[in-house]
Amino acid sequence: MADPSTYRPAPGEVPDTPGVYRFRDEHRRVIYVGKAKSLRRRLASYFQDIAALHPRTATMVTTAASVEWTVVSTEVEALQLEYGWIKEYDPRFNVKYRDDKSYPSLAVTLNEEFPRVRVMRGPKRRGVRYFGPYPHAWAIRETVDLLLRAFPVRTCSDGVFKRARQVGRPCLLGYIEKCAAPCTGRVTPDEHRELAERFCEFMAGRTGTHLRRLEGEMAAAAEAMEYERAARLRDDIAALRRAMEKNAVVLDDATDADLLAVAADELEAAVQIFHVRGGRVRGQRGWISDRVEDVSVAGLVEHALQQLYGDESGAGEDVGGGGGVPREVLVPELPGSAEALTDWLAERRGSRVELRVPRRGDKRELLATVTRNAEHALAVHKTKRASDLTTRSRALEEITEALGLDSAPLRIECFDISHLQGEEVVGSMVVFEDGLARKGEYRRFKIRGFEGQDDVRAMHEVVSRRFRRYLREMENTDEWSTGDTGDTGAPGTAPAPGGDDEPLPTGTVRDEEGRPRRFAYPPQLVVVDGGPAQVAAARRAMDELGIDDVAVCGLAKRLEEVWLPDEEDPVVLSRTSEGLYLLQRVRDEAHRFAIRYQRTRRSATVRRGPLDDVPGLGETRRTALLRHFGSLKRLRAADVDQLCEVPGIGRRTAETIVAALAAEPVPAPAVNTATGEIIEG
Secondary structure, eight states, rough: OOGGGGOOOTTTTTTTSOEEEEEETTTTOEEEEEEEEEEHHHHHHHOOOGGSSSSSHHHHHHHHEEEEEESSSSHHHHHHHHHHHHHOOOOOTTTTTTTTTHHHHHHEESSSSSSSSEEEEESTTTTEEEEEEOOOHHHHHHHHHHHHSSSSOOOOHHHHHHHHHHHHOOOOHHHHSSSGGGGGSSSSSSHHHHEEEEHHHTTTOOOOHHHHHHHHHHHHHHTOOOOHHHHHHHHHHHHHHOOOOOOOBBBTOOOOEEEEEEEESSEEEEEEEEEEEETTTEEEEEEEEEEOOOOOHHHHHHHHHHHHHHHTTTTTTTSOOOOOOOOOOSSOOOOOHHHHHHHHHHHHHOOOOEEOOOHHHHHHHHHHHHHHHHHHHHHHHHHHHHHHHHHHHHHHHHHHHHTTTTTTTSSEEEEEEEEEEEEEEEEEEEEEEETEEEEGGGGGEEOOOOSOOOHHHHHHHHHHHHHHHHHHHHOSHHHHOOOOTOOOOOOOOOOTTTTSSSSTTTTOOBOOHHHHHOOSOOSEEEESSHHHHHHHHHHHHHTTTOOOOSEEEETTTTTEEEEOOTSOOOOOOOOHHHHHHHHHHHHHHHHHHHHHHHHHHHHHTOOOOTTTTSSTOOHHHHHHHHHHSHHHHHHHHOOOOHHTTSSTTOOOHHHHHHHHHSOOOOOOOOOOHHHHOEEEO
């Protein structure tokens, strides 16, 4: 009997999203499958005091040896995926969905002269087309009620149908046009069968043809001024669209495909694969791999395909009999050698294989679900790695050894600079203690006095200001409370240090009122985002202040090299080094914090548009102008006559607009040098 605490997920590891979870025993057999609107809350309910659990649940959690989960978009997707996996794995502790007699299906009795749409249970009959099963009979009836507007197929019982034929009068559904009333001869048997076959095609997933047909009929009716018929067709289309509930884990019955997604950072990549057989997700697998070289997403996809299908015995593992290479392999990006890979996959399958990127529809939505699972798997892996005390200790030891420090850097501060083409220059400082982020001690800097793309000078100023504040607070002055020009002195969105969320670090200096001084705790290591120039600027700033007991290094993005002051060659850490992983996390967090602050300041000082100062031109007419021409560039090229074509724009106003745009200089495209992205233009 296993102790559930031995495999309980760590706090925060389980996402607060819809999904499906599986408990496995020590032999990796699935013993229970369940769904949840919130995986975090549902799984937490299993790991309480065993005495408080239902006896059957207590037996299940003590039999299990591990638990895993799959993230989906909606509760409906979770329901369908749960059903498919229960049928696939036949878990011993599951009761729901196991017996077909207890779950209803939507049936169309094509074996009758006048086919009927009905809810059926139990064993399947010959000549009857089945869809489902569904979790509830009312779910079937809701869907049918929507579809009967466009496909008025008979739904009445044989007794009601026979009685209506005898009296020559249809039932209520016939009067409200939700039945074609074949009982009274309103349609022929062949016409009614055609309606039933269209109903089946729509339920089978071939929805586009019927929607396009109805949309064409609606347009033709409107053109012929048959507005009542066009309105009815419009309502039919709306009903069909409501019935077409998108479900990313259920595809067309003929779909056999593997969907592969990748989530990666600079050091690691998470791969997730969903195996779809017969239109249902039959299995899932995934792994984490180290990025030992600079490989693109397309390259990661190629390596993953080779690993997935390279071993014939492993291809399609955990698919429940549907293994091997499928007809379709869907990926987020095509590898450079896509043609060769396709031939290789076709050779292993023995027939044609299509390797492609889904662009639209259900397959694209399902690939997005696979991508979310890959991102979640990578996040969980990184969380485990960052929160593990042994791993953090090893990272600090590796940094100490690589940089030649006297002791482990228990407090690391990292600085980064961000600006927009030399404007709105800001700096950031993030703090990590014992390998964990201390967001309450993050600081941001507003840099004034100069403009230009001079990251070195900006780094020197930020580091100087940080350590000037440190020296002032150590001298027990009150200058920090009156403000330092340019320094926000605010932690932004993070809680203030010393609050209830986090204890104060050892050695924190307080003022006369007992409040913590913001810069009084010095780091053992300063990390800057950059290469030798930025490192030299930071070292020079500390030397000017007489601070010689704080180590400095820089982490360059291009090759992830660690630079030290006055050293010609960088320190190269192994790509699998925990020390490099920690430095990278610190650097990336400082970059994120700087970019966020810079964008906040940029959005607060948005430049007014050239139309804002035109007299008599209000917001409504400005919007009308931009909507008419589509862009400011086309508006600049328009003449007075073209402007007068816009409703509400007279000739005098048009002449004023032309003059205002002619006087306004055309701005060059703005590029954020920190991210390389075009901001405007």
